Amino acid sequence: MSVITIVGAGMMGSAMSFPASDNEHEVRLVGTHLDREIIEMVKENHIHPKLQRKLPACVQPFHIEELEKALEGTDLVIGGVSSFGVEWFTRNVLPLVPDTVPVLSVTKGLEDQSDGELLPFPYAMKRKLPHGRRLSLNAIGGPCTSYELADRRHSAVVFCGDDSDILMKLKNMLKTSYYHISISTDVPGVECAVAIKNAYALAVSLAIGLVEREDGIGCNQAYNPQAALFAQSIREMSKIIKLVGGKEENIVYGAGDLYVTIFGGRTRKLGTLLGRGLSFDEAMAELEGITLESVAITSCLARALYKREEASLVKTSDFPLLMHVNDIINNHAPVAIPWEKFETDS
Amino acid sequence: MSVITIVGAGMMGSAMSFPASDNEHEVRLVGTHLDREIIEMVKENHIHPKLQRKLPACVQPFHIEELEKALEGTDLVIGGVSSFGVEWFTRNVLPLVPDTVPVLSVTKGLEDQSDGELLPFPYAMKRKLPHGRRLSLNAIGGPCTSYELADRRHSAVVFCGDDSDILMKLKNMLKTSYYHISISTDVPGVECAVAIKNAYALAVSLAIGLVEREDGIGCNQAYNPQAALFAQSIREMSKIIKLVGGKEENIVYGAGDLYVTIFGGRTRKLGTLLGRGLSFDEAMAELEGITLESVAITSCLARALYKREEASLVKTSDFPLLMHVNDIINNHAPVAIPWEKFETDS
Numbered sequence: 001m002s003v004i005t006i007v008g009a010g011m012m013g014s015a016m017s018f019p020a021s022d023n024e025h026e027v028r029l030v031g032t033h034l035d036r037e038i039i040e041m042v043k044e045n046h047i048h049p050k051l052q053r054k055l056p057a058c059v060q061p062f063h064i065e066e067l068e069k070a071l072e073g074t075d076l077v078i079g080g081v082s083s084f085g086v087e088w089f090t091r092n093v094l095p096l097v098p099d100t101v102p103v104l105s106v107t108k109g110l111e112d113q114s115d116g117e118l119l120p121f122p123y124a125m126k127r128k129l130p131h132g133r134r135l136s137l138n139a140i141g142g143p144c145t146s147y148e149l150a151d152r153r154h155s156a157v158v159f160c161g162d163d164s165d166i167l168m169k170l171k172n173m174l175k176t177s178y179y180h181i182s183i184s185t186d187v188p189g190v191e192c193a194v195a196i197k198n199a200y201a202l203a204v205s206l207a208i209g210l211v212e213r214e215d216g217i218g219c220n221q222a223y224n225p226q227a228a229l230f231a232q233s234i235r236e237m238s239k240i241i242k243l244v245g246g247k248e249e250n251i252v253y254g255a256g257d258l259y260v261t262i263f264g265g266r267t268r269k270l271g272t273l274l275g276r277g278l279s280f281d282e283a284m285a286e287l288e289g290i291t292l293e294s295v296a297i298t299s300c301l302a303r304a305l306y307k308r309e310e311a312s313l314v315k316t317s318d319f320p321l322l323m324h325v326n327d328i329i330n331n332h333a334p335v336a337i338p339w340e341k342f343e344t345d346s
Numbered sequence: 347m348s349v350i351t352i353v354g355a356g357m358m359g360s361a362m363s364f365p366a367s368d369n370e371h372e373v374r375l376v377g378t379h380l381d382r383e384i385i386e387m388v389k390e391n392h393i394h395p396k397l398q399r400k401l402p403a404c405v406q407p408f409h410i411e412e413l414e415k416a417l418e419g420t421d422l423v424i425g426g427v428s429s430f431g432v433e434w435f436t437r438n439v440l441p442l443v444p445d446t447v448p449v450l451s452v453t454k455g456l457e458d459q460s461d462g463e464l465l466p467f468p469y470a471m472k473r474k475l476p477h478g479r480r481l482s483l484n485a486i487g488g489p490c491t492s493y494e495l496a497d498r499r500h501s502a503v504v505f506c507g508d509d510s511d512i513l514m515k516l517k518n519m520l521k522t523s524y525y526h527i528s529i530s531t532d533v534p535g536v537e538c539a540v541a542i543k544n545a546y547a548l549a550v551s552l553a554i555g556l557v558e559r560e561d562g563i564g565c566n567q568a569y570n571p572q573a574a575l576f577a578q579s580i581r582e583m584s585k586i587i588k589l590v591g592g593k594e595e596n597i598v599y600g601a602g603d604l605y606v607t608i609f610g611g612r613t614r615k616l617g618t619l620l621g622r623g624l625s626f627d628e629a630m631a632e633l634e635g636i637t638l639e640s641v642a643i644t645s646c647l648a649r650a651l652y653k654r655e656e657a658s659l660v661k662t663s664d665f666p667l668l669m670h671v672n673d674i675i676n677n678h679a680p681v682a683i684p685w686e687k688f689e690t691d692s
Contacts, residue, residue, distance in 0.1 A: 143573030153557070156574035156688060164691070180574065182690045211499070223609045227489030228502035228526065231602030238595070247692070248594070249584070255601060256577030263569045342502060344528045345510070346593070 001025055002075035002173060007067070007093050009035040009042070011051050011146035012106045013080015018150050019179040020078075021056035028070045029055070030062040032085060039063050053150045071096055076104060076173060083109030083121070083195075083293050090125045094135065102136040102166050104159065108195045108257075109293065110244075112300045116307030118244050120191030122161065136166050139187070141194035142253045143260035149179070158182040158253050160190040189246020193254030196240055198294040199301055200233035201261035203325050205268045206335055209275020217276070225337075226262075229321065232342045233258060236319050240301070243314065267294040280329050295329055302326035317341070347371055348421035348519060353413070353439050355381040357492035358452045359426015360394050360401060364496050365525040366424075367402035374416045375401070376408040378431060385409050399496040417442055422450060422519060429455030429467070429541075429639050436471045440481065448482040448512050450505065454541045455639065456590075458646045462653030464590050466537030468507065482512050485533070487540035488599045489606035495525070504528040504599050506536040535592020539600030542586055544640040545647055546579035547607035549671045551614045552681055555621020563622070571683075572608075578667050578688045579604060585664060586647070589654075613640040626675050641675055648672035663687070 004020045006013050009031035020027045031039035041047055042061040046054050062070040071077070077097050081089045086107055097103060111124040119127070122137040129135060138161030149155055159167050159181055167183035175181050184190050207225035212218075237258075238251050261267055270292060273283035284295075301322060308314045316323055320341035327333035350366045352359050355377035366373045377385035387393055388407040392400050408416040417423070423443050427435045432453055443449060457470040465473070468483040475481060484507030495501055505513050505527055513529035521527050530536050553571035558564075583604070584597050607613055616638060619629035630641075647668060654660045662669055666687035673679035 143577060144570055148568050148570040151568070153568045153570045154553075154574060154683070154685060155570040156577060156685070158690075168691075180685045180689055182688075182692070184690070184692045186692060207500075221609075222494050222497070222499045223606045224490055224494040224499045224501040226609075227602040227606035228500060230605045231489060231502060231598045234601045235595070235598045238598075249581070249692070252577045252581045252584075255580045256573040259576045259605075260569045260573035263567075263572075337500070339500060339502070339526045342528075343526055344504075344530070345514075346528070346530045346532060346595070 003028065003073055004076045004078060004173070005030060005070050005074040006078040006080050007089065008032055008080030008085060009038045009048075009061075010080055010082060011048075013078065014038075014048050014051055014055060015146035015149040016078050016080065016106065017055050017059045018152060019174045019176045021058045022176045023173060025173065026060075027056070027058055028060045028062055028074070030067055030070045031064060032081065032088070033064050036063065051147055051150055053147065067093070068096060074101060076102055076170065079103055079105035079107060081107055083107055083296060086121055086125065090128050094125065094129060097135060099134045102138060102170060104170055105137070105139045107139070108141065108191070108198070109297060110192060110195045110300055112304040112307075114307075116304045116311065116313070118192065118301070118304050120187050120195070122187055122191065136161060136163060138167065138170060139191055141190045141257070142182075143256035145260055152176075152178045154178050154180065156180040156182070156256070158184050158190055160184045160187045162187065184250065186247045186250055188244045189241050189248075189250035190253055192241050192244045192246050193237060193250050194257045195297055196237055196301060197254045197258040197261055198267055199298040199322060199325060200237060200258055201267045202271045202294040202298065203233060203321050204229045204258070204262050205271020206275040206325075206337065208268070209272040209277075210335065210337070212272070213276050228339075228342070229337070230258070232321050236322055239318060266290055267292060270294065274328060274335055277335070279332065298322065298325050298329055302330070349374070349419055350422045350424060350519070351376060351416050351420040352424040352426050353435065354378055354426030354431060355384045355388070355394075355407075356426060356428060357397050359424065360384075360397055361492035361495040362424050362426065362452060363401050363405045364498060365520045365522045367404045368522045369519060371519065373402070373405045374408055374420070375405050376413055376416045377410060378427065378434070379410050382409065397493055397496055399493065413439070414442060420447055422448055422516065425449055425451035425453060427453055429453055429642060432467055432471065436474050440471065440475060443481060445480045448484060448516065450516055451483070451485045453485070454487065454537070454544070455643060456538060456541045456646055458650040458653075460653075462650045462657065462659070464538065464647070464650050466533050466541070468533055468537065482507060482509060484513065484516060485537055487536045487603070488528075489602035491606055498522075498524045500524050500526065502526040502528070502602070504530050504536055506530045506533045508533065530596065532593045532596055534590045535587050535594075535596035536599055538587050538590045538592050539583060539596050540603045541643055542583055542647060543600045543604040543607055544613055545644040545668060545671060546583060546604055547613045548617045548640040548644065549579060549667050550575045550604070550608050551617020552621040552671075552683065554614070555618040555623075556681065556683070557621075558618070559622050574685075574688070575667065575683070576604070582665050582668055589660065612636055613638060616640065620674060620681055623681070625678065644668065644671050644675055648676070
């Protein structure tokens, strides 16, 4: 039995308490300053208000002020913040984690640098650590929505990091009969695949709204247009994985993650609204209060690709679907799928 | 304007009359001996009973006895039979097609040879032609269900064949504002990708029934298990494409086709029934009258892989999902997804 401290009590971080407690670890769940109400409710009756599930009985809730206490004697820190909390996590949590304690992060995202480089979060965090620190930063990729993990549905994920021995140790700490863990040292490939799928889930979802615009909401769905955008997504995602130096085979995690995000995630709602004809601002107004990783990652990718194009390293025309989504989000473009640009001759 | 003769009046063959007639070609639709009732009804009121859509007014229906008349002066023959009709098509139709007239087939499938070789249909047909014939045999891949094509939904397909000039000519004959055509000379890669997706659509659909077995039919769907099987499908499909000497990048057509088959196709029904706990025989009894390409291609692939394993060319253990589906179909195995076999260390 080990001690596992989860920092960030959002849906995914909290859902990690299920495989953690099923392995009979001591599980400590620390809310950030944004999670105060969640922690209060967990303290009261163990129900997570966003996840709408009762957390395992052994989960000990902590407010952020109790972080140091929650880290005492811990064997593993799970980073449970969203991509918007990574900066905060790096500054406020990592300094308190001893180098001997590995960190495993659920956060999916990339950080674009001024030269157009795209850094996976574990690498971006590492760059911000004081010189000489040897903290082991690992991350979880693959298709896994939080509420289904909390329901103990079969979920196949991948733990990635630089050291296979540590990855294997993490796997042994968290695997269950329903939580299936691959491991990979291809951090750029895996993290890129699972981060960029958010942009492409938005793209595929446009087709849902486009059909509704033609036929009326609630009518029969059409899958040919979605499938066409899905195929184009896989094509562009594979190119981006190559670009960051990842292994092409790790597109599988992006493909699975794209699939689950189209069907099980919140990004579908935004894409559908845009496809129906709402402007980006109108759609965001309807989604009030929801921070969408898909919007952030699309803008990040587009910025990086434009930078690299300036240096003649890529052609943005090789990514017509992504660029169109970026134009919708950032340049007030109406939805007009550039179908002909997807046609290839190979 | 050209003359296009479609042979095989099933759903997909008949749906091809939409892009053909929208390009203002003369369109002749020839039913096989199995399509007699369909042709009768089209002659009567132009409604296709299976597609449940009215065919374009210019479509001229023919019975199989009128095949020679329907081929007179034709510029393109579209092969519209299912994989179960390929043998018949090769023996009875191809001999009547002049070498100057290209053939474009909607049939997706592979033919396994006695040594475990997997031949795409255009190549398998070619081998059966008399020596010296130079007929151009091409095929259509990519995600495109017949009824959505008939509804003129955006659909992205790929025409593959040996000669890019002919492919470009075919593209120009059939492209429309909704029918988007890529071309590729990678016949093994494209055809393999789009044929084997039927086996994997069956595999992914198992997860739908498995969840229903736990929660009851009609309850909330879970996507983590489907996405896990989707990712494993892409992994195994990529390996099979490599095995037949196809270009790995053409997995995109298989991925899109897999997506549309899970959602828009009949194979979903079989997978769901099996996942719920029905035996293969019970499930097939419920699907009475439906000939399923997914069953045929699974058995074909498994036969070929076992043959190649005997010759130490592959390990069937690299395809745990396919082999499990084959065991369900051919060896009375109950559904028991081998989750742990999907875990990798890379």
